[in-house]
Amino acid sequence: MTAGEPREPDASKRRGDPTIDRLEVSAYRIPTDQPESDGTLAWDSTTLVLVEVEGGGRRGLGYSYTSQVAAGLIRSFLAPLVLGQSAMEPSRIGYRLFDSVRNMGQHGVTAHAISAVDVALWDLEARLLSLPLATLLGKARSSVPIYGSGGFTSYSEQRLVEQLGGWVNEGMAAVKMKIGRDPGADPHRIRTTRREIGDDVELYVDANGALHPREAVELAGDLAESSVSWFEEPVSSEDRHGLRFVRDHAPAGVRIVAGEYSSRPIDSLRLLEDHAVDVLQADATRCGGITGFLRAGALCEAFQVPLSSHCAPSIHAHACCAVTCAIEPLEYFHDHVRIEHLVFDGALKPSGGELRPDDRAPGLGLSPRRGELEKYRIE
Numbered sequence: 001m002t003a004g005e006p007r008e009p010d011a012s013k014r015r016g017d018p019t020i021d022r023l024e025v026s027a028y029r030i031p032t033d034q035p036e037s038d039g040t041l042a043w044d045s046t047t048l049v050l051v052e053v054e055g056g057g058r059r060g061l062g063y064s065y066t067s068q069v070a071a072g073l074i075r076s077f078l079a080p081l082v083l084g085q086s087a088m089e090p091s092r093i094g095y096r097l098f099d100s101v102r103n104m105g106q107h108g109v110t111a112h113a114i115s116a117v118d119v120a121l122w123d124l125e126a127r128l129l130s131l132p133l134a135t136l137l138g139k140a141r142s143s144v145p146i147y148g149s150g151g152f153t154s155y156s157e158q159r160l161v162e163q164l165g166g167w168v169n170e171g172m173a174a175v176k177m178k179i180g181r182d183p184g185a186d187p188h189r190i191r192t193t194r195r196e197i198g199d200d201v202e203l204y205v206d207a208n209g210a211l212h213p214r215e216a217v218e219l220a221g222d223l224a225e226s227s228v229s230w231f232e233e234p235v236s237s238e239d240r241h242g243l244r245f246v247r248d249h250a251p252a253g254v255r256i257v258a259g260e261y262s263s264r265p266i267d268s269l270r271l272l273e274d275h276a277v278d279v280l281q282a283d284a285t286r287c288g289g290i291t292g293f294l295r296a297g298a299l300c301e302a303f304q305v306p307l308s309s310h311c312a313p314s315i316h317a318h319a320c321c322a323v324t325c326a327i328e329p330l331e332y333f334h335d336h337v338r339i340e341h342l343v344f345d346g347a348l349k350p351s352g353g354e355l356r357p358d359d360r361a362p363g364l365g366l367s368p369r370r371g372e373l374e375k376y377r378i379e
Contacts (some may be wrong), residue, residue: 017086018056018128020121023079025051027068027379030339037154039180039210046335047378048343049074049112050368051120055087060124060363064285065311065336066112071379073113077101082117087128090121094291098264111263111286118289119315123363133364134357137290137322143356144320144327146313147204150334151177157189161196163334171353174202174329176230179219180210187222194226204230204257211235213242217249224251230279232257243276255279260310262287265295272303279328283310284319297323314340314347314366317355330355340366343373 028048035044049070050063064070081100085093097114098106126136148167151160164175177193179186186205194203205228211219216234223231231250235242237258247256255278262268263286271277282296293309293316300307301324308328309316316330332350340347346365348355358365 017088020053020055020082020085020087020124022054023051023074023082023117023120024053025049025071025074025079025116026373026377027071028343028373028376029068029378030342030376032335033338035154036152036335037181038152038178038206039208041208042154046339048339048376049116050373051116052368053082053087053117053120053124055124056128058087058124058127060120060122060127061366061368062116062119062121062123062289062315063312064112064116064119065339066116066285067109068379070109070113070116073110074117078113078117082121087121087124090118090125090289091291093121094118094289098288107263111288115285115287115289115292118291119284119364122290123366126363130362132357132359132361133290133318134321135359137294137318139321140324141321141327143354144317145174145329145354146172146332146350147174147176147202147329148172148334149176149204149206149311149331151175151193153178153181157192160189161193164193164197167332168197168201170350172201172332172350173353174204174230176204176206176232176331178208179205180207183211183215183219186219187226190222190226190228194228199227202230203228204232206232207234209233209236209239213239213245216242216246220246220250220254223254227253229253230255230257232281233260237261237271240270240274240276243271244274247276247278257281257308259296260286262296263292264288265292265299268296268299272299272305277305279306279308281308281310283312284315285312286310290315290319293319294323297325300325311336312340313337313355314344314364317348318357318364321357343369343376345369 259281306326
């Protein structure tokens with residue numbers, strides 16, 4: 001094409017694809033059922049940023065658990081880049097959105113905002129095709145095992161063992177508790193939990209980056225004595241060399257897990273190239289949506305490292321069914337399970353320790369409960 005020639009029409013418009021003609025975003029702050037804390041933070045509410053896109057007479061939704069600041073970014077900056085685009089090309093739009101935020105940064109709230117939009121775009125395409133999202137993506141499996149996740153450091157020992165034991169009774173083969181706020185007390189809490197849940201259940205722990213590498217290695221010896229098989233974020237995911245140090249010195253059988261804060265494929269790639277993790281985590285509400293999660297899965301396939309999803313089970317059940325790499329159990333996180341069942345119709349319920357996408361419901365199979373959501377609206 002030479003200067004002055006008319007630009008060829010967009011291929012999607014030549015095909016007659018439906019276009020995205022509306023994007024709405026809202027934010028909700030939902031209180032926890034009791035105060036919660038982990039190794040580095042304490043909180044009493046969770047903010048849900050919800051994106052809804054329309055095109056071709058259908059509406060798709062996506063969301064992220066993040067700051068309400070993401071809602072303003074979506075409304076003012078991302079929405080104009082999405083409107084008028086083909087509703088059948090979510091990955092192309094997702095790449096475009098990440099390119100567009102180069103100068104403001106591609107991490108944190110920016111990545112969360114893009115992720116919520118990307119999930120909504122995939123949900124919309126699946127609904128336009130009357131397919132469950134997992135089917136549209138191409139299922140490698142029909143269901144995903146889950147692990148119960150909670151066990152906050154703010155919990156009493158009684159509440160801790162009741163929650164984790166309840167998940168065991170529901171058929172989950174693994175459960176996870178938080179550690180790191182009081183490292184001196186952690187070995188006792190872990191031993192108590194192991195005794196109460198029995199020896200046939202996998203016990204995971206998550207320090208949320210609260211420890212120094214040598215401190216984490218010392219604790220890993222106690223974890224091995226209690227048959228803990230999953231040590232999540234012993235140090236910050238930003239400290240790849242620290243993670244590698246812990247992985248190199250932890251007892252056999254204590255796997256090092258991290259990656260939940262990765263925003264871009266390069267973040268996951270660095271963890272894998274540095275041999276910093278035994279299991280890589282990815283979070284579709286943070287790493288670029290479904291588009292980003294599939295890319296993380298491709299990296300895990302290449303490096304022969306298993307993948308696990310972080311939180312947001314109603315989204316990840318579909319995404320985990322589609323990736324072809326080895327899959328570790330999906331995180332069935334207490335806060336997000338509670339929120340998704342509170343504000344959405346169609347949130348998946350576990351059966352036999354697994355989540356299975358509904359083959360009868362298009363997209364994610366979720367519908368907002370408007371009346372319930374309005375109780376918590378902040379934007």
